[in-house]
Every structure is written in structure tokens, then in C-alpha cells.
Amino acid sequence: MxxxxxxxxxxxxxxxxxxxxxxxxxxxxxxxxxxxxxxxxxxxxxxxxxxxxxxxxxxxxxxxxxxxxxxxxxxxxxxxxxxxxxxxxxxxxxxxxxxxxxxxxxxxxxxxxxxxxxxxxxxxxxxxxxxxxxxxxxxxxxxxxxxxxxxxxxxxxxxxxxxxxxxxxxxxxxxxxxxxxxxxxxxxxxxxxxxxxxxxxxxxxxxxxxxxxxxxxxxxxxxxxxxxxxxxxxxxxxxGRALTDRYPPRTPAIGETVFELRDWRVHHPVHAGREVVKGVSLSVRRGEIVGIAGLMGAGRTELAMSVFGRSWGQRISGQVLMHGKPVDVSTVRKAIDAGIAYVTEDRKGLGLVLEDDIRRNVSLAHLAGVSTRGVIDPAREQAVAGEFRRRLNIRCAGLTQKVVNLSGGNQQKVVLAKWLFGRPQVLIVDEPTRGIDVGAKYEIYSIMADLAAEGRCIVMISSDMPELLGMCDRIYVMNAGRFVAEFDRSEASQEAIMRAIMRADHE
Structure with missing residues (x-):
């Protein structure tokens, strides 16, 4: 060429x-x-x-x-x-x-x-x-x-x-x-x-x-x-410069338990007899980044989507608690109202309206924040999108640019902006840096670190083990629909995680 x-x-x-x-x-x-x-x-x-x-x-x-x-x-x-x-x-x-x-x-x-x-x-x-x-x-x-x-x-x-x-x-x-x-x-x-x-x-x-x-x-x-x-x-x-650290420095300030799952069970949406998530329990404390590790097909995304308004699965049972009290997450709207947000792994298919502009994508999950009596205020919508463009460093020609024409890293920032606008207490991020370069990865990690420092709870699903080890305070290991191990940051290593997965396969 x-x-x-x-x-x-x-x-x-x-x-x-x-x-x-x-x-x-x-x-x-x-x-x-x-x-x-x-x-x-x-x-x-x-x-x-x-x-x-x-x-x-x-x-x-x-x-x-x-x-x-x-x-x-x-x-x-x-x-x-x-x-x-x-x-x-x-x-x-x-x-x-x-x-x-x-x-x-x-x-x-x-x-x-x-x-x-x-x-x-x-x-x-x-x-x-x-x-x-x-x-x-x-x-x-x-x-x-x-x-x-x-x-x-x-x-x-x-x-x-x-x-x-x-x-x-x-x-x-x-x-x-x-x-x-x-x-x-x-x-x-x-x-x-x-x-x-x-x-x-x-x-x-x-x-x-x-x-x-x-x-x-x-x-x-x-x-x-x-x-x-x-x-x-x-x-x-x-x-054009050396990246000395792949992950931003963090001094976690972890507080009380905010988000809990108890005995969460999910069946396959087509094969009703197949249980995909099998009695999972999980807790996340204020200011904590909790990782979920596992091989493809372990059930991590299915778990996240089922919690977020039952977006996946059928015959779902178990409890979701916020601050110790059960909450209703039976629809996406109810999950959002309970303070939960989900950044999907499939940003193009499920996370964005590709043919729409940045401004409308950012406001989409929280229209109440840019409207009065059910009527959207374009000036407020523009101001909100502009604020997130600056805060997340979204590189674009302008806020009216179609999301389809942005790079993968900037599309991911638009998805994050959409959910952050609603100020969720719990942010579930599924493969947050998939298909993103090292520079943009660092920016995404920095956003997550800042959110944790503000006291938000983050659940991070990733197939990139160094990423989990670099970012998480605690890591659950999932295999065949169950949590088979849990590690604090000090105990976690790639070898320990893989050992837990392999040991579960032989049981």
C-alpha cells in the first residue's frame, strides 16, 4: 500500500x-x-x-x-x-x-x-x-x-x-x-x-x-x-512516549458492604433444564474493585446480565441486596433505579446506538437528567455530553459525531459516560478494555480507580488476568457456573487462579 x-x-x-x-x-x-x-x-x-x-x-x-x-x-x-x-x-x-x-x-x-x-x-x-x-x-x-x-x-x-x-x-x-x-x-x-x-x-x-x-x-x-x-x-x-506503569496507583479506602448476591441461580433461556449460574453468592464493599475471573463459558457474562434486569436467562432465583436490604432487579429500569449499571462486553451490539450521535448516547440511560416534565432540554443534553467528553477525554470531531465513526476506545468511554451520568452505586464492567490499545486502557483504568476512590462499587469481569491482578482488591474465580475460589489482592496470582479452575474441573 x-x-x-x-x-x-x-x-x-x-x-x-x-x-x-x-x-x-x-x-x-x-x-x-x-x-x-x-x-x-x-x-x-x-x-x-x-x-x-x-x-x-x-x-x-x-x-x-x-x-x-x-x-x-x-x-x-x-x-x-x-x-x-x-x-x-x-x-x-x-x-x-x-x-x-x-x-x-x-x-x-x-x-x-x-x-x-x-x-x-x-x-x-x-x-x-x-x-x-x-x-x-x-x-x-x-x-x-x-x-x-x-x-x-x-x-x-x-x-x-x-x-x-x-x-x-x-x-x-x-x-x-x-x-x-x-x-x-x-x-x-x-x-x-x-x-x-x-x-x-x-x-x-x-x-x-x-x-x-x-x-x-x-x-x-x-x-x-x-x-x-x-x-x-x-x-x-x-x-510517542514510554508507559512506565500499566495500571494507575491506588490506595484503596474500602468501607462497608454495599452490594450482595445470595444463592443466585439462572437457567439457560432456550434449554430450560440447563442451569448456567449455580447458587452464586458475592459481596462488594464501598470503594472496592472486585474481579470475576474464569474461562470463556464459565458463566460470568450470564451472571452479570441476569442481575441487570434479568437481561439473560430464565427461572432466575436468589436475592440481590443493597445496603443489606433486598431490591427488585426484575427489569432493567428497576435495576437502574436500585443503583446498578452494566457496561456490556458487546459495546456495538448492546451498549450503543451506533448510528446516533455522542450526545444522545450519553443521555440515553438517564433521560430524566436532561428533561423537564418529559421534554428533553437540548441545551442541558449538550452540556452533560460536553462535561463527560472533557472528564473522560473522549476524542471526537464534536458531540454530534455518530458513535459508529469513533475508535473502539472512545466508543467504550461513551458507554461509560452513559452509565456514569445516572450516578450508579454499583458498576458492573464486562471486558472493559477488550479491543482497546494500551494508552486508552490506562485511561479506562484511571476512570475506574477514580470511581472507586469516590466510594462506588465496581465488579470487573475480564479474561485478561494481568488486568484483574493489576486493578482488583479481591477476585472471585468462576468455573462452570460456580465460584470455586476467592482471593485477596495479596494472595492472587495467575498460577493460583488457573490452579483453582483446573482443580474444579477435576472435582
Missing amino acids: RGIRKTFPGVVALDNVNLRVRAGEIHALVGENGAGKSTLMKVLSGVYPYGSYEGSIVFDGQERRFSGIADSEAAGVIIIHQELALVPSLSIAENIFLGNEQARRGVIDEVATYRRTQELLAKVGLKESPRTLVTHLGVGQQQLVEIAKALAKRVRLLILDEPTASLNESDSQALLSLLLEFKRQGITSILISHKLHEISRVADAITVLRDGSTVQTLDCVHEGQRVPVSEDVVIRHMV
Whole structure:
């Protein structure tokens, strides 16, 4: 890619970006949120067609002018977006071969479709039936379906935008091993990721973008030998400065118990006989950050969503207490009124109205705060959004900018602003830094630390164990719907948490 320039109204997203990828290599693309990584890959894959950008793309020695995704896929360029592009009401097999149907004389061959789907699912390590509906899969499992879908096409250059963002450690490692296997088969990959330790494991070269421009390309292979580039060097290129501490310093001031769950049980919304959350009890004190660790499928998100207005599950039982008194959380409105807020892991699907502006997204969960007698006051709404823009450092062209055009980190800040506006006592944050760069992560951590210092209670669900260890005062470990261990900050370690999970698996 040579001299790529891409503009949006009022914003220069890419400015004279150059990228050279060699055949058969894994090339990592890194940078802070808003640096232009996803935009650059959308140019390459035809999402932004020829004519909507300046510069040239040369693939296999020929200049290419892709007019859309079908053009780029015909050349063997396949992109897996960070935003999942699956149809929830269709099965895994139907999604994988949508637009690429296995057919004979115009009739879909179901036997061939399901057989091929099973082969692809085995490749990506997903142990689900091809007939399972996508709506019944978690975000991480859906990501694996996306990768299987890409493999079903004749891929020569595979672009992966944050492929491991929603995967746990073991699934992430399996996926990276898969990328290395693709490399042995001659498939070239471009990997966008904020997980620098993963990049150092697989990347042959790293290109750093900052503010829409190419900063540096770092080679990780010299004379046939892998020479990993240190994370500190990559971070310095990404943010233009050294980040000495990954987590903000905190001196916890922990008070009385504010939030409690007692014997909380939740059944699957479709399979009524399947108990997903099995008699969980939890407490959070004022000013405390409590973590919930566990592998994908442990039931952490299901627990959070069921507590927040029964947004997930059926046959829910148990008690929710605030300040020792039972509260009704049977609807989202009642949960909000009780002082509980939930920042979802799926910010695009469940956290934001993407086609609406920042101002309206911020006020959405607490319209009473910007209205008089049921009529919204636009000036008050503007003032509130402006205050949170300053407080959370939301980088945007203006408060009327559509949320869909913000980077992942800034979208996450808008979700936080939406819930903070209602001044909740308990904030449940589910994968709060998924798909966010190290600089924006630090800002999110700082917001959480400030909220805890104000006396708010925070429940933090994360698949990133160093994040939990760096931020939490106490950590519950969840496995197969139960809490199997609890650690104070002083006792917690990655080894202790994994040991607790593995021990529970053998019981």
C-alpha cells in the first residue's frame, strides 16, 4: 500500500500511509485506537472502494482497484472484522457458507455443507454442532465462526482485526498456533492486535501507526532467526512516549458492604433444564474493585446480565441486596433505579446506538437528567455530553459525531459516560478494555480507580488476568457456573487462579 490517504468529514483518518507485506509472513499492525489500523485494512479489502481514497494498492505485483469486498475476495484477500458480521437467526453452517453456498445444479447440498463445516470447526477448535444457531453462541465462539467462514474461501491474504480480543488465554493460544499453521501452508496474514505479547510470539514484522501515519516498521526476523521486539519499544512508537506503569496507583479506602448476591441461580433461556449460574453468592464493599475471573463459558457474562434486569436467562432465583436490604432487579429500569449499571462486553451490539450521535448516547440511560416534565432540554443534553467528553477525554470531531465513526476506545468511554451520568452505586464492567490499545486502557483504568476512590462499587469481569491482578482488591474465580475460589489482592496470582479452575474441573 503506497501513499494511502483517507478522509472523513472533518477528519483525516489516514495520511500518506505505506505498508509492505511479504508473501508467507505474519505482519502485525499496531497503534492506539484511532490510529487508523482498521480504516487502512478496510481500504485494502475494498470496504472503502477505489476512488474513495488516494494512493495505490499493489497485490502480486499488479495494481489493484477493488470496487468492493467481492472484488478483494476474488483475489484471495479476506478480512475478518472486529465487528462480527454473522446472522444470529441462522446456524453456524449457514453463516459459514452464506454467499458461498455448497450447491449442485442450484440446490444447496446440505450433506456437503455440514461435513465441510465440521472440518472447519475442528480447525478452529470450536466444539459445537454445525446446526447450532449463532444467537446461542458467546462472542468468543462467534469470533471462531468468523475465522472458519474466512477459511471456507480461497484465502491468500488473511486480515484479522483483533481476532483474540474476546477469547480466553487457551483459545487465543490455539488461534495463534492456527495462524502459524496457515503460515506453513503459505497463507500471508495481517494481524491487528493490542495484545503485544501475542504479537511478539507470532509476528515476522510489526508496522506501527500513530495519528493516521506510518511511524515505523520493525523486523522480528534477522538471518532466519526470530528476534522478538520488546513491548516497551513498540509502546514507545505507538504512544510517542514510554508507559512506565500499566495500571494507575491506588490506595484503596474500602468501607462497608454495599452490594450482595445470595444463592443466585439462572437457567439457560432456550434449554430450560440447563442451569448456567449455580447458587452464586458475592459481596462488594464501598470503594472496592472486585474481579470475576474464569474461562470463556464459565458463566460470568450470564451472571452479570441476569442481575441487570434479568437481561439473560430464565427461572432466575436468589436475592440481590443493597445496603443489606433486598431490591427488585426484575427489569432493567428497576435495576437502574436500585443503583446498578452494566457496561456490556458487546459495546456495538448492546451498549450503543451506533448510528446516533455522542450526545444522545450519553443521555440515553438517564433521560430524566436532561428533561423537564418529559421534554428533553437540548441545551442541558449538550452540556452533560460536553462535561463527560472533557472528564473522560473522549476524542471526537464534536458531540454530534455518530458513535459508529469513533475508535473502539472512545466508543467504550461513551458507554461509560452513559452509565456514569445516572450516578450508579454499583458498576458492573464486562471486558472493559477488550479491543482497546494500551494508552486508552490506562485511561479506562484511571476512570475506574477514580470511581472507586469516590466510594462506588465496581465488579470487573475480564479474561485478561494481568488486568484483574493489576486493578482488583479481591477476585472471585468462576468455573462452570460456580465460584470455586476467592482471593485477596495479596494472595492472587495467575498460577493460583488457573490452579483453582483446573482443580474444579477435576472435582
